[in-house]
Structure formats: C-alpha cells, structure tokens
Amino acid sequence: MIPQLPRLHAVTDDRVVARGGLAARAAELAAAAGPELAVHLRTRILGGAALLDLARAVGAALTPHGSWLVVNGRADVARAAGARAVQLGRGGLTVSEVRRVAPGLPVGRSVHDIAELRAAGAEGADFLVAGPLFATASHPGEPAAGPGLVRAAAATGLQVLAIGGLEPGDARAALEAGAWGVAAVRALWEGGEPGAAARAFLEALPAAATLPVTVNGESRLVPAGTTLRGLLAQLDLDPRAVVVEHNRRIVRRDGLESARLSAGDAVELVHFVGGG
Amino acid sequence: MTTTVMAPAFQDTPLVVGGRSFRSRLLVGTGKYQDNATMIRALEASGAEVVTVAVRRISLDRSKEDGILHHLDPTRFFLLANTAGCFTAEDAMRYARLAREAGFNEFIKLEVIGDQKTLLPDVAGLLEAARTLVKEGFKVMAYTNEDLVTALRLEDAGCAAVMPLASPIGSGLGLLNPFSVRTIKARLAVPVIVDAGVGTASDACVTMEQGVDGLLMNTAIAEARDPVAMAHAMRLATEAGRAALLAGRMPRREVAVPSSPSTGMLS
Numbered sequence: 001m002i003p004q005l006p007r008l009h010a011v012t013d014d015r016v017v018a019r020g021g022l023a024a025r026a027a028e029l030a031a032a033a034g035p036e037l038a039v040h041l042r043t044r045i046l047g048g049a050a051l052l053d054l055a056r057a058v059g060a061a062l063t064p065h066g067s068w069l070v071v072n073g074r075a076d077v078a079r080a081a082g083a084r085a086v087q088l089g090r091g092g093l094t095v096s097e098v099r100r101v102a103p104g105l106p107v108g109r110s111v112h113d114i115a116e117l118r119a120a121g122a123e124g125a126d127f128l129v130a131g132p133l134f135a136t137a138s139h140p141g142e143p144a145a146g147p148g149l150v151r152a153a154a155a156t157g158l159q160v161l162a163i164g165g166l167e168p169g170d171a172r173a174a175l176e177a178g179a180w181g182v183a184a185v186r187a188l189w190e191g192g193e194p195g196a197a198a199r200a201f202l203e204a205l206p207a208a209a210t211l212p213v214t215v216n217g218e219s220r221l222v223p224a225g226t227t228l229r230g231l232l233a234q235l236d237l238d239p240r241a242v243v244v245e246h247n248r249r250i251v252r253r254d255g256l257e258s259a260r261l262s263a264g265d266a267v268e269l270v271h272f273v274g275g276g
Numbered sequence: 277m278t279t280t281v282m283a284p285a286f287q288d289t290p291l292v293v294g295g296r297s298f299r300s301r302l303l304v305g306t307g308k309y310q311d312n313a314t315m316i317r318a319l320e321a322s323g324a325e326v327v328t329v330a331v332r333r334i335s336l337d338r339s340k341e342d343g344i345l346h347h348l349d350p351t352r353f354f355l356l357a358n359t360a361g362c363f364t365a366e367d368a369m370r371y372a373r374l375a376r377e378a379g380f381n382e383f384i385k386l387e388v389i390g391d392q393k394t395l396l397p398d399v400a401g402l403l404e405a406a407r408t409l410v411k412e413g414f415k416v417m418a419y420t421n422e423d424l425v426t427a428l429r430l431e432d433a434g435c436a437a438v439m440p441l442a443s444p445i446g447s448g449l450g451l452l453n454p455f456s457v458r459t460i461k462a463r464l465a466v467p468v469i470v471d472a473g474v475g476t477a478s479d480a481c482v483t484m485e486q487g488v489d490g491l492l493m494n495t496a497i498a499e500a501r502d503p504v505a506m507a508h509a510m511r512l513a514t515e516a517g518r519a520a521l522l523a524g525r526m527p528r529r530e531v532a533v534p535s536s537p538s539t540g541m542l543s
C-alpha cells in the first residue's frame with residue numbers, strides 16, 4: 001500500500017511552465033497547504049536537463065513545507081530530483097517500466113474514460129487522476145467525464161484525485177463521488193493569490209474526505225463518517241451473514257450503526273465455510 | 277392371536293458433550309467436497325448431527341458465494357466451529373471468539389497446530405487457549421495427540437471433550453495407536469472423541485471398538501470416490517464398532533475351539 005497522498009494537487013501545464021516563476025509560486029502554495037499539497041510537474045516543452053533543473057528548484061521550494069513533488073512522465077527525472085511519485089499520462093511509459101527505473105516510487109495513472117481506467121487497473125497503478133470532472137481550458141473540445149468516472153475509479157479502492165476545471169467550490173462534489181483529493185491547474189497557478197486559493201480548496205476538503213481502511217486485508221477508501229453498517233451496505237453484505245471484527249474487537253450487529261471508521265482501521269469480515 | 281413385541285437388538289445411550297445430547301456418535305466435517313449438493317447428501321447419509329465448519333474471510337467481490345450457511349440448515353445440524361489453520365493460542369482464541377459470534381452455540385473445536393508438515397498439535401498453545409476459552413464460557417472440544425498426560429491436562433482445564441487423533445489430519449492412516457487411545461479413554465471422565473486420521477470403514481469400526489465415545493472425520497468421506505456411499509459405510513461402521521464394544525467380544529485364544537458339538541459324531 002502506498003502512503004496517503006496529499007489531498008490538494010497543483011498540476012502544471014506547458015503554459016504555466018512557459019510563464020516562469022514556478023518555484024516561487026510553488027513555495028507560496030506550499031506555505032499555505034504544507035503536507036496536503038503536491039505539485040505535479042507536467043510539461044513537454046523542456047528537455048531532460050532543463051526539466052531536472054526545474055524539478056530540483058520546485059522540489060527545494062516544497063520540501064521545507066512537507067509538500068510533495070510529483071513528476072509527470074519522466075521517471076528518470078523524478079528519481080534524480082527526489083520526487084515522491086511519478087504520474088503517467090497518455091502515451092507515456094507503462095507502470096512496470098516506471099517501476100524498473102524508479103523502484104519504490106508510487107505511480108499514478110491519468111484516466112479519462114472507463115477503458116483507460118481498466119487499463120490502469122490492469123497495469124497495477126498505485127493511484128489515479130480521473131477526469132475531466134468538468135470541461136476545461138487545458139483540454140478544449142474534450143467532453144467532461146463527469147462524476148461517474150470518479151465513482152468508477154474510486155470503486156477500484158485506489159486513491160483517486162479528481163481533475164478537470166475544479167474550483168474550491170467543486171471539491172465537495174469530487175469527494176462525494178469518492179475522490180481522495182482534487183487536482184487543479186488554472187485555479188491554483190493563475191490569479192494573484194495562490195496561498196488564498198490553496199486555503200480555499202483545503203477548507204472545502206475536510207468536509208467530505210475519504211479514509212483509507214483495510215478490509216479483509218485489502219486497502220479501500222471509504223467516505224469519512226462511514227459506519228460499519230454503512231461499510232457492509234457498500235459491500236452488499238447482509239449483516240446477519242457476517243461477523244465483523246473492527247481493529248481486532250468483535251462488533252455485534254446492534255453496534256454496527258454506531259461504530260465509525262477512522263483512517264488506518266482494520267476490519268475483518270468473516271463467515272462459516274466448509275471445514276473439518 | 278398374540279402380538280410379540282421384539283426388543284431392539286441394540287440400544288445405545290446418547291453421546292453427551294457439554295450438556296448437549298446426541299444420538300449419533302459420528303461427527304463429520306464439511307470441507308473438501310466437490311460441491312455442496314454432494315456434501316449435503318453425504319451428511320444425511322452419515323446420520324451425523326454434529327457437523328464442523330471453519331471461520332474464514334468473506335469474499336468481498338461476491339464473485340463466489342462460498343458461505344456454507346446457504347446450504348446447511350443450522351436448525352437441522354449442530355454446527356461445531358473449528359479453529360483449523362491456527363498456529364498460536366492467540367490466533368485460535370481470536371477465531372473461537374469470531375465463531376461464537378457467527379454461530380449458534382458456545383462449542384468450539386479447538387485446534388492449535390504446531391507443525392505445518394504433520395499438522396500435529398502444539399500442546400502448550402492448546403492448553404493455554406483451552407484454559408482461557410473455558411474461562412470465557414466456551415465448551416471446548418480439544419483436538420490433541422494421543423498423549424495421556426496432555427489429555428489429563430485438557431480435562432483439568434475444563435474441556436468438554438478431549439479429541440485425540442487416530443493419525444495425522446487428512447492422512448487416512450487409520451488408528452495408529454489403539455493402546456494410547458484406550459488408555460486415554462480409561463482415565464478421562466469427559467467424552468473422548470477420536471478426531472482425524474480414519475481412512476475407511478474398518479478404521480472407524482476398530483476405533484469405536486476401543487471404547488471411545490465418538491468419532492470425527494472429514495477427508496475419509498469427502499475424498500472417497502463416492503462420498504455419499506462412504507458416509508453410509510461410516511455410519512454403519514461407527515454403529516457396528518460401538519455395538520461390538522457394548523456386546524463384549526469373546527476372549528482371544530491361541531488354540532482352536534470347535535464351534536460344532538464334538539459329541540454325536542458318526543462312528
């Protein structure tokens with residue numbers, strides 16, 4: 001299982017990179033959001049050496065605040081710059097190729113439709129960036145995938161970041177669809193006050209956050225506030241047909257409604273099978 | 277006209293374990309069957325009232341309905357949960373507690389396995405788990421080896437039944453040590469039920485002839501070519517062994533004694 005990702009992801013594009021001043025702006029975002037921020041360095045206009053220089057500069061701006069640097073596509077640059085994760089888009093390396101180049105780094109995969117989602121699952125991606133939730137300036141003409149894709153991505157149990165035209169006011173909708181966090185380009189890299197924008201996102205995030213839990217040994221994300229009874233309902237399990245152990249403590253049927261899950265909880269759901 | 281009422285040829289007392297009374301002295305497992313329909317037919321043919329089940333994780337993707345309660349009517353069979361697969365006292369106690377929540381009674385077939393290859397019990401772990409579970413109100417039926425002292429300690433710990441093996445689980449080697457099993461039966465007040473190792477009907481019969489109170493088996497039936505027919509055979513063999521024991525066998529003699537009169541022979 002990969003560590004919990006930050007919940008706010010500031011993703012660059014070629015325009016943002018071309019404009020310059022990236023490291024300074026990243027420092028402002030990091031000062032506001034600390035460990036809840038990841039900056040995704042995504043650009044195709046820089047060669048390896050220039051990208052590595054930029055990655056190092058941005059990384060140096062983020063590290064003091066505990067924020068993450070994520071490099072898109074270039075696993076070699078990610079490794080050299082000490083990035084915390086690699087993010088893969090269309091036409092990039094495969095997950096297994098990245099693992100060879102940068103072993104141990106979490107690998108994310110961008111998914112735009114159900115077919116890409118399936119492919120990402122088959123490849124063994126560690127987390128997903130799903131979208132566009134809304135129509136965006138960076139992908140003109142592309143139809144919005146909507147919350148359905150985020151829901152489908154969340155059903156894999158992986159941590160999902162919703163992307164695509166998101167403003168702070170949209171964070172809640174993304175999380176309600178099952179996203180672990182949100183990713184934004186314009187809302188964080190444009191405008192005069194990056195710190196205020198980051199804070200506005202974070203204020204909207206805790207209201208409906210998801211929690212990583214382990215159920216029968218499998219990592220899963222559940223919406224905050226989920227009760228054990230709610231978990232059984234999500235899994236389509238009849239409470240009469242299962243015994244629930246919550247952090248090694250048996251919870252009886254009449255206690256399922258009041259027991260809420262916390263991050264890192266371990267749940268075991270058992271029943272009788274044939275045996276001698 | 278007179279009516280003659282025939283007394284039944286053989287009438288047994290019930291098997292009483294932990295205050296529960298059972299007509300059948302054959303207890304059977306529910307594992308390893310090819311399919312559930314065959315398992316149910318075999319259980320019926322065995323005449324068993326007590327059937328064992330295991331506690332395992334439910335499959336979350338619901339791709340397979342592997343729960344046994346869909347197939348096994350708990351009002352018809354007495355479900356005895358086991359702690360199979362547990363290698364520490366702590367694990368076995370955890371499974372026992374889960375089983376009690378899932379189940380319908382406070383009985384547990386306690387196994388603490390000490391060796392992966394032979395599945396022989398870890399008697400230190402077994403005693404530790406038995407003592408704790410008895411304190412928690414469990415009726416513990418302890419799977420153990422054929423060691424008298426361990427059996428005595430398990431009885432002292434408050435176990436409802438002590439279950440020495442005939443031979444290793446799933447081996448089908450039959451009763452390897454009749455002397456030890458007889459010794460255990462002679463010394464214990466709680467029921468002694470031989471658990472594991474029976475391979476075929478003659479093994480069951482010989483085991484019951486040692487005087488034990490019951491017999492628990494799984495693989496010998498489930499892995500037979502025809503499990504239903506083997507279950508039937510095991511029922512008869514268990515009853516035959518029990519009846520022969522109660523009937524009292526003739527003495528063993530190292531000389532022949534004619535069965536037919538030696539008088540009245542033609543000259």
